[in-house]
Structure formats: structure tokens, C-alpha cells
Amino acid sequence: MTSATERPEPHHPAPAGAGDPASVTGPVRLIATDLDGTLLRDDKTVSDRTVAALAAAEKAGIEVFFVTGRPARWMGVVSDHVHGHGLAICANGAAVVDLHRGGRVVEVRPLHRLAAMDVVGALRVAAPGTSFAVELTTGLHYEPEYPPFHLDPGATVDAAERLLSEDAWHAETPVLKLLAHHPEMSPDDYLALARETAGAHASFTRSSPTALLEISGLGVSKASTLAQCCAERGISPGEVVAFGDMPNDLEMLTWAGSSYAMANAHPEVLAATPARTAANSEDGVAVVIERILEEQT
CATH class of the missing domain: 3.30.1240.10 (Hypothetical Protein, Haloacid Dehalogenase-like Hydrolase; Chain: A; domain 2)
Incomplete structure (x- = not known):
């Protein structure tokens, strides 16, 4: 859970081909994205381009899940940008919340x-x-x-x-x-x-x-809760595209069929995730979503 007052780690330059969706090998049914350092810009806002990309994905029938370390009460920055199901995965997988109902917690995986x-x-x-x-x-x-x-x-x-x-x-x-x-x-x-x-x-x-x-709790992670949400919807890992930047994203990035590390990602994330996209300050998530939608239309 990164505080809004903490400074981000230094950005790393994006390699050639950043944002190239070539690693997406089949139809995409769900996009899972981290927030801080990934979807959100450094000022904790969502750009107009990213808002448009998320809405276009949902319109095309692709579900979007925000998967974050943030608690439900800190989700106001994106609560207007979840359509359809209205759900988000918070607290690194410990809670599933309904953003259409004011961030109401609908499932808990507690630490005893x-x-x-x-x-x-x-x-x-x-x-x-x-x-x-x-x-x-x-x-x-x-x-x-x-x-x-x-x-x-x-x-x-x-x-x-x-x-x-x-x-x-x-x-x-x-x-x-x-x-x-x-x-x-x-x-x-x-x-x-x-x-x-x-x-x-x-x-x-x-x-x-x-x-x-x-x-x-043991076994609780972004990946394990995302896997549960996908199983409930009949969505396989191969139909999921994930985005992240920090160690708490690693399990999710390795579970999803296609994953992108942000150019500003932690070195361990860059090493574990072959595909890259532009930095969070450069709408890296939107870049890939736009290209996925072009491929699927």
C-alpha cells in the first residue's frame, strides 16, 4: 500500500518495442491492472487517455479489474472507471470490493x-x-x-x-x-x-x-484472488492481460497469460516480465489496451 505522500522509485527507460502487444496470443477477456506506479500517473490521477481506453475495453466486452494494495477507502481515484461488474481487488488480494456500492467489501481473505x-x-x-x-x-x-x-x-x-x-x-x-x-x-x-x-x-x-x-494471510496475493475471480467467470489465465510495477505484482504478472511491466518498474519485475510498456506517466497501460483493441476488432 503505497502512500500518496511517498516518492516513486526512479523510472527506467522503456526498451524498444515497449507496449507491443505481440505477446498476447489469443482473445483477451480480462485486463488486470495495478494502480500506483502503473495505471495512475505520479500525481495519483488517471489521464483522459487512460479513462477512454478503459471504457473502450469494457465496451468491447473485456472486463477490467483494478488489483491494488490500496484499501477500499482509497479507491475514490478510480471508482468511476469500473463499469459492468463494479468490482476491484484491494489490499493485495485480501478484499474484493464493490465500487458501485461505495467500496463495500464483499469478500475478505483475512490475516488471522x-x-x-x-x-x-x-x-x-x-x-x-x-x-x-x-x-x-x-x-x-x-x-x-x-x-x-x-x-x-x-x-x-x-x-x-x-x-x-x-x-x-x-x-x-x-x-x-x-x-x-x-x-x-x-x-x-x-x-x-x-x-x-x-x-x-x-x-x-x-x-x-x-x-x-x-x-x-498465507496464500493471499493479488494473483490468488484474481485467479478466484476469473474462475468464477470461466476466464482462463491465457485470456488475461496484467500490468504492474512492484514486487507485490509479481505473482499476478507470472499467473496471467500476458503481462506487461511498466518502464518504471522495480528491477525484479522487469527481470520477470519480458513484455514492457511505457511508464505510468506516459499512459503505458492505455498504449497496450489500444493496441489490443485494434487487434481484436
């Missing part, structure tokens, strides 16, 4: 509190200085040491152990994600350490340029 407590204990030992936040279906709560956070003014500020306690006032509210921040470690080293020390308890990923980890 005991597993989250195990992660907290392991990271306190393995990475001293770690601070935590707990993302519930109703909002974010965090520790006093967690980086200043102003988007959830009603948050409870307390130790993670108490926030996750069975006695907490919100104990019956599902936990979508645990967030872990370290003030000194490099983001990739922190992710590797966390997976090594606590990977038996939860799924770890990252999408921030800082050492901020996003921790979900």
Missing part, C-alpha cells in the same frame, strides 16, 4: 490475528526497530513509532500486540494486512529477512520505495 502476532514477535527479534500498523476492514491502526500517518485520523495508536489482541475493541473486525516498517534497512533486504524468519506464518511483499512490508 494469531498468525499476525507470530509475525510481530519474529520481526521484533530479527529486525529490532521494526514498527507495525494493522489494516482492518474498517481502517488503519498503528504503533507510536510507525511513520506519521494522516489519512486515517480516527486510528488507534497502540502497541501491535494490543491492537491484535483478542481483547481489543475491534477484535471481531477482520485483519486485512499487517504493515511492518524499518527505519534503516533496505527494502529488499528487509523483505528477504522477513520471509526467511516469518514466512511460515504469513505472505510477505512490498510496494513502497521505503522498507515497508505488506503482510497478508
Whole structure:
């Protein structure tokens, strides 16, 4: 979940042929796109060109799913641009929300509190200085040491152990994600350490340029929830085109039949995704959608 105040990682130049849809080998029935660093420009807006491309895809019978680390309450920037089904996948796959109904959560794949407590204990030992936040279906709560956070003014500020306690006032509210921040470690080293020390308890990923980890229930990812949504619609991986830029997109990009890394993507994403498109600031998603529609008409 990348904060609107965090700076994006440096852009990488797009290679020759960026946006060439030649890797799409058959009819496309669904487009799955990340938001921050992918569909959204750096100022967190959706360009007119991208809005038009999304609408044209839906008109052509291609479903569009926004698949993001953002919580439902941060989906206002794109809520007007989901047509048809109205659904989006949020919190890295932990929630499916209905944007036609004000971001109402219609399905939850929670991180169980005991597993989250195990992660907290392991990271306190393995990475001293770690601070935590707990993302519930109703909002974010965090520790006093967690980086200043102003988007959830009603948050409870307390130790993670108490926030996750069975006695907490919100104990019956599902936990979508645990967030872990370290003030000194490099983001990739922190992710590797966390997976090594606590990977038996939860799924770890990252999408921030800082050492901020996003921790979900075991097996929960953008890819696994997208696969479930596609199976419900009789859509195979080969009929899906996906777009992304950060490590939390990797499973989705490798699951989809055709995938595009943004030119500004993390090096690991660029290495894992042969097809490229232009940067998010240059409407890279729209470039590919337009060409797909030309091929399918």
C-alpha cells in the first residue's frame, strides 16, 4: 500500500518495442491492472487517455479489474472507471470490493490475528526497530513509532500486540494486512529477512520505495484472488492481460497469460516480465489496451 505522500522509485527507460502487444496470443477477456506506479500517473490521477481506453475495453466486452494494495477507502481515484461488474481487488488480494456500492467489501481473505502476532514477535527479534500498523476492514491502526500517518485520523495508536489482541475493541473486525516498517534497512533486504524468519506464518511483499512490508494471510496475493475471480467467470489465465510495477505484482504478472511491466518498474519485475510498456506517466497501460483493441476488432 503505497502512500500518496511517498516518492516513486526512479523510472527506467522503456526498451524498444515497449507496449507491443505481440505477446498476447489469443482473445483477451480480462485486463488486470495495478494502480500506483502503473495505471495512475505520479500525481495519483488517471489521464483522459487512460479513462477512454478503459471504457473502450469494457465496451468491447473485456472486463477490467483494478488489483491494488490500496484499501477500499482509497479507491475514490478510480471508482468511476469500473463499469459492468463494479468490482476491484484491494489490499493485495485480501478484499474484493464493490465500487458501485461505495467500496463495500464483499469478500475478505483475512490475516488471522494469531498468525499476525507470530509475525510481530519474529520481526521484533530479527529486525529490532521494526514498527507495525494493522489494516482492518474498517481502517488503519498503528504503533507510536510507525511513520506519521494522516489519512486515517480516527486510528488507534497502540502497541501491535494490543491492537491484535483478542481483547481489543475491534477484535471481531477482520485483519486485512499487517504493515511492518524499518527505519534503516533496505527494502529488499528487509523483505528477504522477513520471509526467511516469518514466512511460515504469513505472505510477505512490498510496494513502497521505503522498507515497508505488506503482510497478508498465507496464500493471499493479488494473483490468488484474481485467479478466484476469473474462475468464477470461466476466464482462463491465457485470456488475461496484467500490468504492474512492484514486487507485490509479481505473482499476478507470472499467473496471467500476458503481462506487461511498466518502464518504471522495480528491477525484479522487469527481470520477470519480458513484455514492457511505457511508464505510468506516459499512459503505458492505455498504449497496450489500444493496441489490443485494434487487434481484436
